[in-house]
Each structure stands twice: as C-alpha cells, then as structure tokens.
Amino acid sequence: xxxxxxxPARERGRLSGLDPAPFAAAAALIAATPLFAVxxxxxxxxxxxGYLTHIAGTRLPVYLWNTLIVALVAAACAGAxxxxxxxIVARCDFPGRKIFEWALVLPLAVPAYVAAYAWLDITxxxxxxxxxxxxxxxxxxxxxxxxxxxxxxxxxxxxxTFYPYVYLLARDAFAGxxxxxxxxxxxxxxxxxxxxxxxxxxLARPAIAAGxxxxxxxxxxxxxxxxxxxxxxxxxxVVRAWSGAGSVADAARLALLLVFIVLLVFGAERMxxxxxxxxxxxxxxxxARRVRLTGWxxxxxxxxxxxxxxxxFAIPLARLGWxxxxxxxxxxxxxxFLNSVTLAGLAAVLAAVLGLGAAYALRSGxxxxxxxxxxxxxxxxxxxxxxxxxxxxxxxxxxGWLDQLWSxxxxxxxxxxxxxxxxxxxxxxxxxxxxxxxxPCESALQRVTPALDGxxxxxxAGPTEVSARVHWxxxxxxxxxxxxxxxxxxIKELPATMILRPFNFDTLAVIAHNYAHDxxxxxxxxxxxLLALAALGPMIWVARRIAREPVARTLS
Amino acid sequence: MRTRALSILVAFAAAAATACGQPGGGPDVVNVYSARHYDSDRYVYAAFTEATGIRVNxxxxxxxxxxxRIRADGARSPADVIVTVDAxxxxxxxxxxxxxxxxxxxxxxxxxxxxxxTDGYWVGFAKRARVIVYSRERADASQIANYADxxxxxxxxxxxxxxxxxxxxxxxxxxxxxxxxxxxAEAWARGVANNLARPPQGGDTxxxxxxxxxxxxxxxxxxxxxxxxxxxxxxxxxAVAASVGLIFPDQDGEGTHVNISGAGxxxxxxxxxxxxxxxxxxxxxxxxxxxxxxTSEYPVLETVTWSNEPxxxxxxxxxxxxxxxxxGERAETAQRIFDRAGWP
Numbered sequence: 001x002x003x004x005x006x007x008p009a010r011e012r013g014r015l016s017g018l019d020p021a022p023f024a025a026a027a028a029l030i031a032a033t034p035l036f037a038v039x040x041x042x043x044x045x046x047x048x049x050g051y052l053t054h055i056a057g058t059r060l061p062v063y064l065w066n067t068l069i070v071a072l073v074a075a076a077c078a079g080a081x082x083x084x085x086x087x088i089v090a091r092c093d094f095p096g097r098k099i100f101e102w103a104l105v106l107p108l109a110v111p112a113y114v115a116a117y118a119w120l121d122i123t124x125x126x127x128x129x130x131x132x133x134x135x136x137x138x139x140x141x142x143x144x145x146x147x148x149x150x151x152x153x154x155x156x157x158x159x160x161t162f163y164p165y166v167y168l169l170a171r172d173a174f175a176g177x178x179x180x181x182x183x184x185x186x187x188x189x190x191x192x193x194x195x196x197x198x199x200x201x202x203l204a205r206p207a208i209a210a211g212x213x214x215x216x217x218x219x220x221x222x223x224x225x226x227x228x229x230x231x232x233x234x235x236x237x238v239v240r241a242w243s244g245a246g247s248v249a250d251a252a253r254l255a256l257l258l259v260f261i262v263l264l265v266f267g268a269e270r271m272x273x274x275x276x277x278x279x280x281x282x283x284x285x286x287x288a289r290r291v292r293l294t295g296w297x298x299x300x301x302x303x304x305x306x307x308x309x310x311x312x313f314a315i316p317l318a319r320l321g322w323x324x325x326x327x328x329x330x331x332x333x334x335x336x337f338l339n340s341v342t343l344a345g346l347a348a349v350l351a352a353v354l355g356l357g358a359a360y361a362l363r364s365g366x367x368x369x370x371x372x373x374x375x376x377x378x379x380x381x382x383x384x385x386x387x388x389x390x391x392x393x394x395x396x397x398x399x400g401w402l403d404q405l406w407s408x409x410x411x412x413x414x415x416x417x418x419x420x421x422x423x424x425x426x427x428x429x430x431x432x433x434x435x436x437x438x439x440p441c442e443s444a445l446q447r448v449t450p451a452l453d454g455x456x457x458x459x460x461a462g463p464t465e466v467s468a469r470v471h472w473x474x475x476x477x478x479x480x481x482x483x484x485x486x487x488x489x490x491i492k493e494l495p496a497t498m499i500l501r502p503f504n505f506d507t508l509a510v511i512a513h514n515y516a517h518d519x520x521x522x523x524x525x526x527x528x529x530l531l532a533l534a535a536l537g538p539m540i541w542v543a544r545r546i547a548r549e550p551v552a553r554t555l556s
Numbered sequence: 557m558r559t560r561a562l563s564i565l566v567a568f569a570a571a572a573a574t575a576c577g578q579p580g581g582g583p584d585v586v587n588v589y590s591a592r593h594y595d596s597d598r599y600v601y602a603a604f605t606e607a608t609g610i611r612v613n614x615x616x617x618x619x620x621x622x623x624x625r626i627r628a629d630g631a632r633s634p635a636d637v638i639v640t641v642d643a644x645x646x647x648x649x650x651x652x653x654x655x656x657x658x659x660x661x662x663x664x665x666x667x668x669x670x671x672x673x674t675d676g677y678w679v680g681f682a683k684r685a686r687v688i689v690y691s692r693e694r695a696d697a698s699q700i701a702n703y704a705d706x707x708x709x710x711x712x713x714x715x716x717x718x719x720x721x722x723x724x725x726x727x728x729x730x731x732x733x734x735x736x737x738x739x740x741a742e743a744w745a746r747g748v749a750n751n752l753a754r755p756p757q758g759g760d761t762x763x764x765x766x767x768x769x770x771x772x773x774x775x776x777x778x779x780x781x782x783x784x785x786x787x788x789x790x791x792x793x794x795a796v797a798a799s800v801g802l803i804f805p806d807q808d809g810e811g812t813h814v815n816i817s818g819a820g821x822x823x824x825x826x827x828x829x830x831x832x833x834x835x836x837x838x839x840x841x842x843x844x845x846x847x848x849x850x851t852s853e854y855p856v857l858e859t860v861t862w863s864n865e866p867x868x869x870x871x872x873x874x875x876x877x878x879x880x881x882x883x884g885e886r887a888e889t890a891q892r893i894f895d896r897a898g899w900p
Contacts, residue, residue: 049888054895058895058896059895062900120762121762123767123769124757124758124762124771125766126762126765126768126769126796130769131769133770149755149757227719228757228758228759229757230755230758230900232721234618236721239721240721243619243721243723243890244721244887244888244891244894245887245892246887248624280871285615326788326790330594331598385620389621390619392624392625392628393628395628396628396629396630399629400630400634401631495618495621498616498617499617499618499624499625500624500625501615502589502615503613503615504613505616510616511867514593514604514616518594519759519761521780527560534741
C-alpha cells in the first residue's frame with residue numbers, strides 16, 4: 001500500500017479532499033522567490049571582474065572534487081546507518097527499542113559545525129586522544145588515530161549529524177510495510193540480513209532516497225563544518241567569493257551552480273521513486289510482526305543503534321561539556337531558549353501546513369500544482385547565507401513597493417518589514433525549509449490510495465469528511481515528522497536568523513555560533529546542549545505518534 | 557487562483573508588518589549593528605547606557621551579511637552605528653555608501669592617523685596583531701624575525717596556518733601586496749603554502765595547540781589567542797601557552813601587521829547624535845581598558861593604562877603604520893593571489 005501511490009490520469013477525477021492549489025502556490029511563492037532574487041542578483045550584478053574565469057582556473061576543480069567526496073561519504077554512511085537502524089527499530093523487538101525509537105533522532109539537533117568543531121578537537125594531534133597516547137608513551141599509536149578533517153572527515157561528520165533524515169523517513173516506510181515480502185523471502189530460505197536486503201529494503205527505497213536527498217542537500221549547503229575541517233566545498237567557494245572578493249553577484253553565480261547540482265540530486269531521487277513505484281504494487285496486506293531479538297542478536301541491534309548516537313550526539317556534546325567545566329557560562333540562555341522554541345514552533349506548524357498542501361498538489365497531478373510544489377522544494381538547495389541574501393532582497397523590494405503604495409494613498413511610510421519583528425524570519429525559514437516538509441508529507445500521502453477515496457465517497461462521505469476521517473489518520477504521522485524536521489532545522493538555522501532577527505533577540509544557535517566561531521568551544525557547550533534539549537520534546541512526541549499509528553493494520 | 561495567492565502574500569506582509577514594533581526612534585536609543593560578539597562589548601554597552609541614559613539596541617551578525625542587510629534597507633535602515641572586526645569590511649561598507657562623514661578627530665581624539673579613514677567615514681577603536689608563534693623546544697627563534705621567513709625553505713613542512721579564507725590572512729597579504737607589490741606577495745604566499753605542515757584546518761587556537769603538540773614548529777596567528785590561552789582557567793591551556801614563544805614580525809622593517817575593530821556613524825542614522833555619543837564612548841578610558849582586559853585586544857589610545865598580565869607579557873612592538881584603509885583596497889587582489897598560490 002505505502003507505495004502503490006500516485007494516481008494515474010484516469011483516476012484523478014475520483015481524488016477528493018481540500019483544493020491544494022493555493023497551498024502549493026503559496027509554498028512555491030515563499031520558497032522560490034528568494035531564489036529568483038538570488039538569480040536576479042547573479043544576472044544583473046557586475047560582470048566586469050572576471051572572477052568566474054579566475055576561479056575556474058584556480059580553485060573550482062578542488063571545490064567540485066571536495067563537494068563530490070563530501071556528498072558521497074555523507075550519503076553512503078548516512079544511508080547505511082539510517083536505513084539499518086530504522087529497520088531494526090521498526091521491525092524488531094529488543095531491549096531499549098522504545099528509547100532508541102526517538103533517541104536516534106537526537107543527533108539531528110546538534111548543528112553540524114558544532115559536531116565538526118568537537119570532532120576535530122578530539123582527534124587532532126593536540127587533542128585529548130593523541131595527547132593521552134603520548135603521555136602513555138604509546139607514541140606509535142597516535143598515527144592510528146583518524147583525524148576528522150578534510151572532505152572525508154567532513155562527510156563523516158555530516159553522516160553522523162544528518163542520518164536521522166534517512167532514519168525518520170525509512171522508519172515510517174518500514175513500519176508501514178506489509179510483512180508479506182519479508183516473510184516470503186524468509187520462507188524461501190533467505191536469512192534475516194538477506195531478506196532485509198532483498199525484500200524490505202527495495203520497498204523502502206523511495207523513502208530512503210528522499211532522506212538521502214535531504215542529507216546531501218544539507219551537506220552541500222553547509223559552510224561552518226567544511227570551513228573548519230579544511231574541506232572547501234562549492235559552498236565554501238560561494239562564501240569566499242563574497243567575503244574575500246566582496247562580490248555578492250559572483251557568490252550568487254556560484255550558488256546557482258550549487259543549486260543546479262542539487263537539482264540533479266533531486267532528479268535522481270525522483271527517478272528512483274518512479275522506478276520503485278512500478279515494482280511495488282502489491283495486493284493483500286498483513287500486519288507487520290516484529291522480529292524478536294535475543295542474546296547476541298539483541299546486543300548487535302543495540303550496538304547498531306548506540307553507535308550513531310555516540311558519534312553524532314554523546315561524544316561531541318560530552319567533549320564540549322568537558323570544556324565547559326572550565327569556561328564561564330554564556331549569558332541570556334533562558335531567553336534565547338524561549339526565542340528558539342517560539343520561532344521553531346511557529347515555523348514548524350506553518351511549514352507542515354504548506355508541506356501537506358504541496359503534497360496534495362503533487363497528488364492531484366494537475367500540472368500547475370505539481371510545478372508549484374516542485375518549485376517549493378528549491379529553497380532548500382541554496383547555502384543558507386545566500387538564501388538569506390535572497391530574502392533580504394525580496395523584503396527590500398517589497399518594502400519599497402509598499403512604501404510607494406502607502407505614500408500614494410497619502411500615508412507616511414509603511415512600517416518596516418525587515419527589522420521590527422519575527423515575520424521576516426518566519427518567511428526566511430519557510431522559504432528554506434518548505435522542501436523538508438514536503439518530502440515526508442508526500443510519502444505519507446502515498447498511503448492514501450485513490451481506491452480509498454472512492455470507497456469513502458461511495459459510502460457517502462463528503463470531501464471534507466474524507467480529508468478528516470480517512471486521510472488525516474493516515475497522514476498525520478508524516479505531517480508530524482515534517483513539522484519535527486522543520487522544527488529542528490529552524491532551531492539550528494544560523495545565517496538568516498543572525499541577519500533578520502529583531503534587535504536584542506538571541507537564539508541558542510546564534511549564541512553557540514558566536515562562541516564556537518570565536519574559538520571558545522567550552523562556552524558553546526551550554527547553548528548546544530540546550531538546542532538538543534529543546535528538540536527532545538517534539539522528537540519524543542513524534543516518535544510516540546508514529547509508534548501508535550495503526551497504519552499496517554488499518555490497511556490490511 | 558492567482559488572486560488567492562496574492563491575497564495570501566498581502567496578508568502575510570501585513571501580519572509581518574503589524575507584528576513589528578517600530579524600533580529606532582527616540583533620543584534615548586542607539587541602534588548598533590555589530591560584527592563583534594565579545595563579553596567586553598556587553599560590558600561597554602552597559603557602561604554606556606549607565607553613563608548617558610541612552611539604551612543600546614543591538615544586532616550582532618557576520619560582517620558581509622550585515623553589509624548586505626543595511627544596504628538593502630537603504631534609507632529606511634534603522635542602523636545608527638556600524639561596527640566591524642576588520643578594516644576590509646569597513647572599507648567595503650564605506651564603498652557601499654553605508655557610512656556618514658564625521659569628524660573623528662573630534663569624536664575620538666588621539667587615535668593615530670593610520671587607524672582611521674582619511675575621509676572621516678570610520679575610526680578604529682581596538683587593534684589585533686598578526687604574529688608568529690614558535691615552539692620553544694624545536695624552533696630557533698633567531699632564525700625567524702619577519703613574515704618573509706615563513707616562506708623560507710628552511711621551514712618546509714613546519715608551518716601551521718589556517719585557511720586563506722580567513723579574513724586575517726587576507727588582510728595580512730593585502731598589507732604585503734601594498735608593501736612589496738603583487739609579484740613578490742604571490743611568491744611569498746607560494747612559499748608559505750609549500751612550507752605547510754598540514755592542510756589548513758581549525759582556527760588560530762588550533763594552530764597554537766598544534767605547535768605545542770609538535771605537529772608543526774611555527775604558526776601564524778592573531779596575538780589575543782595566545783593571551784587567552786595564557787589566561788585560561790585550565791592548566792593544560794596555560795601549559796600550551798608556556799611551551800611557545802611569540803615573535804612580533806618585521807620589527808626591523810615596516811612593523812607588525814595590525815588590523816582593527818572599527819565603527820562609523822551610519823549614513824541614514826535615525827539617531828546621529830546618539831551614534832556620535834556611542835562612538836565617542838568607545839574611546840573612554842573605561843571602554844579602552846575593557847577591550848584590553850576582557851578581550852586582550854590592544855587599545856588604540858596609547859595613553860590608556862590597563863592590567864592584563866598575559867597580554868603585557870607578550871611585550872611591546874612596533875606596528876605597521878600603513879593606513880588600514882589600504883587593506884580593503886587590496887583585499888580582492890590578495891584573495892586572487894591566495895587562489896593562484898594554492899594556499900587552501
């Protein structure tokens with residue numbers, strides 16, 4: 001069921017529910033306009049410097065190579081770790097499973113640059129591990145300590161911190177899977193591993209691909225971690241064109257190149273989904289039964305779940321916490337916590353609404369709606385700082401326009417859009433993270449087959465009732481996942497928050513960044529831990545919702 | 557459909573606008589956009605409010621984004637004072653027309669000529685020196701006195717320095733370009749890149765730690781990172797600081813390269829009087845001392861006395877008296893040289 005999915009043309013007429021086009025249009029408008037502004041900056045900016053030819057002849061090949069390595073390492077590790085842990089949690093039973101269910105999402109709450117700072121600090125020659133070995137006169141061993149640096153190191157850091165995207169989406173998919181395929185494979189003599197690989201995995205491929213697309217986009221758009229670890233990707237090139245050469249236009253041009261690469265990733269993911277769809281139509285459903293793990297198998301399962309938690313969460317934060325013991329505590333954390341949670345909560349709810357609307361638009365199959373929903377996915381692709389410039393440009397243009405309109409009507413100036421409140425920030429968040437909300441909503445909505453709509457309508461339910469009583473119970477888990485993703489994204493978000501926030505308004509991410517950037521890791525510890533704590537509540541809530549969800553049973 | 561989308565947009569805009577309180581007005585407020593985020597600044601802002609009754613509204617953001625933001629806000633920008641941590645950024649903000657012309661000789665008397673803009677767009681209030689740190693154990697201090705020595709093949713495989721994307725490396729190279737021309741500066745950058753002990757990683761503190769741990773023998777860093785390690789509450793940090801020595805380069809030549817934190821009154825400042833008062837306050841004894849004692853920067857006013865044992869222990873030095881505005885003019889050239897020289 002989960003994958004029989006989108007409606008063939010002849011069935012479109014039978015789909016029901018809310019009219020999704022306005023949501024998709026709003027999502028597209030919010031998400032794509034800043035990017036168009038960036039394109040305008042790129043096109044109409046100064047072309048005279050010859051920076052692009054200069055960079056193409058010098059650093060660009062290195063940027064592209066690093067980008068490739070970072071993306072591959074991040075995708076491979078996050079894909080494997082995310083998918084395997086998701087399957088174990090969704091389909092097996094072992095001690096601690098209920099805790100791992102939500103705890104596995106925790107590393108997502110650690111900003112990648114914070115993890116990068118901590119890991120380089122731990123593993124470098126001057127770090128505690130090599131220092132301990134030297135003190136123990138085991139100098140020969142120091143060369144065996146893998147220093148987390150360069151493109152491979154950055155890829156690893158991204159895989160620790162972003163694998164929860166894969167985990168979240170794949171867990172949802174595995175949980176909703178019928179047991180038939182897996183059981184059949186077992187009956188045919190495949191062991192559990194082989195059955196996982198040959199039967200369960202292919203059915204979850206669209207979800208894993210969607211998660212991987214998010215991982216790769218995040219990794220490509222990151223600046224802080226790659227700059228610190230000495231793995232300059234294209235995003236580092238974008239920032240360098242801007243900060244070093246002072247050319248916003250050239251930065252925008254390089255950013256568009258990056259967006260183009262991301263579009264390719266997107267395209268690959270789409271193709272992947274389409275192919276998987278064709279192969280997964282299946283009729284009868286049987287509720288999934290968890291495989292009971294005992295003894296060594298249970299230990300192995302716990303190991304699989306604990307490892308990413310250690311690498312992405314416990315070890316980096318423990319290192320920061322250790323450093324924090326000797327550092328004064330950062331000021332204003334309480335207010336920053338409230339600010340962060342408020343912003344993230346607001347943005348999460350709005351993004352989930354937009355995402356669900358866009359997902360419905362995709363399902364409707366109407367060309368305009370589909371186009372709009374796809375366009376909404378673009379905002380995620382640009383590096384945060386460049387996206388922030390796009391938002392600034394849009395708001396400035398709107399301000400000028402409204403000022404004119406207002407004075408034409410005989411009033412004085414229109415109130416300032418940018419500085420006053422959090423409206424500009426919410427706009428920036430939605431434009432950047434709408435894509436993260438669309439994915440989970442879309443894959444959840446694929447559970448709602450047109451036949452289900454038809455059945456409900458035949459039984460006399462109106463469109464609203466179909467949405468509320470048939471669709472919502474099926475998609476609410478996906479929508480909650482979408483909201484959670486956006487919540488965590490927003491709580492970590494940096495460049496837009498920094499530049500669009502009102503006066504005297506700090507968030508946890510801003511404080512953590514200020515200290516880490518100033519090489520005071522110890523003082524970055526408290527805000528970083530609070531970040532994770534702020535995300536903890538929503539994570540547990542979503543995990544419970546999804547665990548409770550009667551997906552497999554309702555549809556059997 | 558289209559009208560509905562438009563109405564959503566307008567509703568959003570209106571909601572955003574009404575949600576915004578209107579900051580900026582009133583004689584008792586100054587709106588500061590700062591690229592600095594130090595505890596010393598908090599102290600100075602609080603002291604300013606206490607002394608004048610003027611409240612400080614603060615936005616802290618990285619320099620480039622800040623410039624874009626104020627530029628986009630245009631005539632409606634609420635910014636009164638713009639503060640950056642790099643002369644290159646001041647130059648860029650000035651080029652974007654973000655500063656008003658002021659008489660900083662009057663607002664901030666006693667600031668050396670080379671630390672303020674000759675046209676009166678901005679003024680430096682604290683200095684940071686780019687210095688060489690060496691291992692007391694493995695490096696012979698007599699063999700290194702100048703930036704040029706870092707390019708000497710004698711130091712092949714022994715130099716640690718962070719990425720050339722870092723603004724302080726860029727400003728140093730800009731100074732060298734101004735001093736010795738593009739070709740010689742490029743040869744220097746190539747030489748340093750060839751001497752690197754490892755690909756650039758981490759920040760300045762990481763370079764100092766690497767020297768102490770034996771990964772390299774000399775490093776190029778900003779002076780206050782060493783002072784901070786020496787000031788640390790952690791014994792291990794103090795041990796790192798004790799194991800390295802510091803050289804102020806080019807003492808027999810042009811002097812050690814310094815960069816500034818600087819400020820200027822914004823072109824469209826709604827509260828220009830408060831802005832001037834704020835900037836003037838940065839040059840009071842109290843504020844100048846705070847920069848030296850809380851952030852280990854050098855005050856720009858020579859007359860100010862301060863007590864910061866580790867900072868004083870670094871010793872006195874002669875600084876390059878080239879006007880720091882040149883750093884901005886040469887920034888792009890410097891960056892292209894780094895690209896060509898293969899300094900990552």
